[in-house]
Amino acid sequence: MKIMFLGTSHGVPAADRYCSCTALEINGDLYLIDAGAPATDLLLRQGLNPEKVKAIFTTHAHGDHVNGILSFADLANWYYKKTSVDIYMTEQAPIDGIISLVKACESGEFHSDRIRFSVVDQDFVYQDENLRVSLIPTKHMAGQGRPTYAILVESGGKAALFTGDMSGKLERGDFPKIAAERELDLVVSEMAHFGPDHVRPYLDTCKAKDVRFTHVFPLDKMDGIRAMNGAYPFPVTILNDGDVVEL
Ligand SMILES: [Zn+2]
Numbered sequence: 001m002k003i004m005f006l007g008t009s010h011g012v013p014a015a016d017r018y019c020s021c022t023a024l025e026i027n028g029d030l031y032l033i034d035a036g037a038p039a040t041d042l043l044l045r046q047g048l049n050p051e052k053v054k055a056i057f058t059t060h061a062h063g064d065h066v067n068g069i070l071s072f073a074d075l076a077n078w079y080y081k082k083t084s085v086d087i088y089m090t091e092q093a094p095i096d097g098i099i100s101l102v103k104a105c106e107s108g109e110f111h112s113d114r115i116r117f118s119v120v121d122q123d124f125v126y127q128d129e130n131l132r133v134s135l136i137p138t139k140h141m142a143g144q145g146r147p148t149y150a151i152l153v154e155s156g157g158k159a160a161l162f163t164g165d166m167s168g169k170l171e172r173g174d175f176p177k178i179a180a181e182r183e184l185d186l187v188v189s190e191m192a193h194f195g196p197d198h199v200r201p202y203l204d205t206c207k208a209k210d211v212r213f214t215h216v217f218p219l220d221k222m223d224g225i226r227a228m229n230g231a232y233p234f235p236v237t238i239l240n241d242g243d244v245v246e247l
C-alpha cells in the first residue's frame with residue numbers, strides 16, 4: 001500500500017498545504033481518505049489517473065474534508081467517463097448538495113450508476129481485493145449530534161489508522177483505543193483540536209510503529225510535536241504535502 005499525503009493542512013489551506021486529502025495506491029487502484037483538497041488536480045500532478053479511484057472514504061462532513069468531492073464528482077460525471085466510484089460520506093445533506101450542484105452545472109445529467117454516493121454508519125465495512133476499510137466513531141462533532149469517524153485501513157497484512165478530527169483537548173476521550181490495543185503500522189493523527197500535552201497520555205500507551213501528525217494548528221504546535229520525537233519507541237513526525245509512506 002502506497003500512501004500519498006496530498007493535503008495536510010488544518011481547516012484552512014496554507015501557502016504550502018492543501019486541506020485534508022490522502023490517496024492510497026494498491027495494485028494500480030486508487031482510494032482517497034478525505035477530499036478537502038482539489039483531489040482530481042492533485043492526482044494528475046502525481047501522474048495518477050483519476051478514473052482509477054475506486055472509492056472515497058470521509059471522516060466527517062466538514063468542508064476541509066469533503067470540499068474536493070464536488071469537483072471530483074463533476075469531472076467524473078462529464079469528462080472522466082470511465083470513472084466508477086463509491087463515495088462514502090457521513091451525512092446525507094452534503095451528498096444532496098453535491099449532486100444538486102453537479103446536476104445544475106450539467107443541465108440535469110448525473111451518472112449515479114458510475115458515481116455512487118452512500119451514507120455510512122459505525123458498522124460500515126468496505127472490502128475488496130485490495131483493502132478493508134472500517135470506521136471507529138469519534139466525538140469531534142458530538143456537541144452538534146453529528147457523526148465523525150476515524151478510519152482503519154488494512155491491506156496486505158498492514159494496518160494504518162487515520163484519526164480524522166477529534167474532540168477539543170481530547171476531552172471526550174476519543175483518541176481511538178485501537179492504537180493501544182494493536183501494533184498498527186502507521187497512525188496519522190490530527191493536531192488542530194488539542195495539543196501535545198493532551199495527546200501524550202495516548203502516545204504513552206500507543207503500540208504503533210510510526211506516528212505522524214497532520215492538520216496541525218496553530219503552527220506553533222510544530223515545535224511541541226518535534227520535541228516528542230525520541231520520547232517513544234516509534235518516531236513522531238509532522239506530515240507535509242507530497243509525503244509518501246509505503247507499507
Ligand atoms: Zn478538519
Ligand SMILES: [Zn+2]
Pocket residue numbers: 060062140165
Ligand atoms: Zn472537522
